[in-house]
Amino acid sequence: MQFIDQAEVQVQAGDGGDGLVAFRREKYVPAGGPSGGNGGRGGSVILQTVENLQTLLDFRYNHLFKAENGQRGGPNNRTGASGSDRIIEVPCGTMVYDADTDELLGDLVEPGQTLCVAQGGKGGLGNQHFLSNRNRAPERALPGLPGESRFLRLELKLLAEVGIIGLPNAGKSTLIAALSAARPKIADYPFTTLVPNLGVVRKPTGDGTVFADIPGLIEGAHQGTGLGHDFLRHVERTRLLLHLVDATSADPIADYTIIQQELQAYGHGLAERRQILALNKLDAASWDAQTLDEIVAQLEKLSQEPVFLISAVTRSGLDALMNQVWQFLEQMQVDEEMLPISIGSGSRE
Structure with a gap:
């Protein structure tokens, strides 16, 4: 389809x-x-x-x-x-x-x-x-x-609570396949995913949460370059962004910066959307331990958030990552429920 x-x-x-x-x-009705x-x-x-x-x-x-x-x-x-x-x-x-x-x-x-x-x-x-x-x-x-x-x-604009973003070939389709029953096309070359994929991921409580695998963004996506211009609108609906960075890339820091710049340039509040950052493909990364620690430290400094080390293929680190996702979504739900109360109490003072 x-x-x-x-x-x-x-x-x-x-x-x-x-x-x-x-x-x-009518008969007998003279007027x-x-x-x-x-x-x-x-x-x-x-x-x-x-x-x-x-x-x-x-x-x-x-x-x-x-x-x-x-x-x-x-x-x-x-x-x-x-x-x-x-x-x-x-x-x-x-x-x-x-x-x-x-x-x-x-x-x-x-x-x-x-x-x-x-x-x-x-x-x-x-x-x-x-x-x-x-x-x-x-x-x-x-x-x-x-x-x-x-x-x-x-x-x-697709309705999904969590949007998975990242450069082409960052492992987004592999991750959504590992977390849900979705079976997107997966291959070892960029732009394998040409359309957004949706997958329902089960919470520990049994409820389902919709994740969206957004096709790879590249530099200049907000101006129409590549596929990102067509699909950035689908990120607007999400409450939380799961940003994947490819650990096998020649420069993971630059990859992270490109996506952040594109979100900022596109506007619509995407740059301010809460993000969880994950360094993917650790099973295939060639960095030594010291260099990997330096990369993680730089990413944490830029994002002001902890970086999760995962491998979607081997499912390594996914439990800790998903625990963070559920905690963030639960906290957002609490904040949204408390918002009308705080506004009302302020108006009475």
Whole structure:
């Protein structure tokens, strides 16, 4: 399945049905009067999130979505049938923009969440609506109003609590494969991963946490170089970043600095996002113990965080790394729950 995370579509709501001009013609009813019914409302176009979608592939070849028009009013004051709404299923994490004004219409993150992006037109009034003491036989009715039409830009930002970042071939896919049931493509060359991979990692409590393996960033990614420009947006949703540095690299310090500079240049608060730093591929590193200690010391000085020494292939050091991940996520949850209380207590003083 192809991973598509951007799409442009046109949505067209249904037009309202026309009102009807009609008069009652019944036996033994000498003064029948007007009986034209109102037109039915046009159907609306509604986006709805579902859990079983992970891509916007359905919108690659289908760009127009129309709802049903309302029916014309009927005689005997019968209102026309309303048009059926058009329900469009999208994956969780879809952001909806008006393509003409660039206005954000909605951010759909919860399963089952809905957003009306085009309102159906109102049905026209039949001539029975215009009956009055001065006009006992109105011969006018109103046409239905047209439904809204919009061009939309859909952007998918994957929903994951932990994003795994690093230069190409840092071992991100190997790590997510070791931690979860995900089976991404793994090979000994850069840019093996061309799309983000999601994996559910079980906590000690049994709950699942979604990890996202973000395709390799390189220098200049924020300007469109390599693959990072296309996938940096997926890091925005994460609460915690797991930064892997390749221990077999010629200069691990420079590798770390490149990623930090790209996060800073991209903006959106990524550089301030909490990170856990891990030096991966220790099983294949050729550094002597003293040099490795110097590298770790420099990384700790730059990051102001402890550096975890791991090997995703042999699973060495993963227990300590994951314990730190769970502690950080738990602390973030506590901080988020305490935040409204602290704001409220401050306002009362």
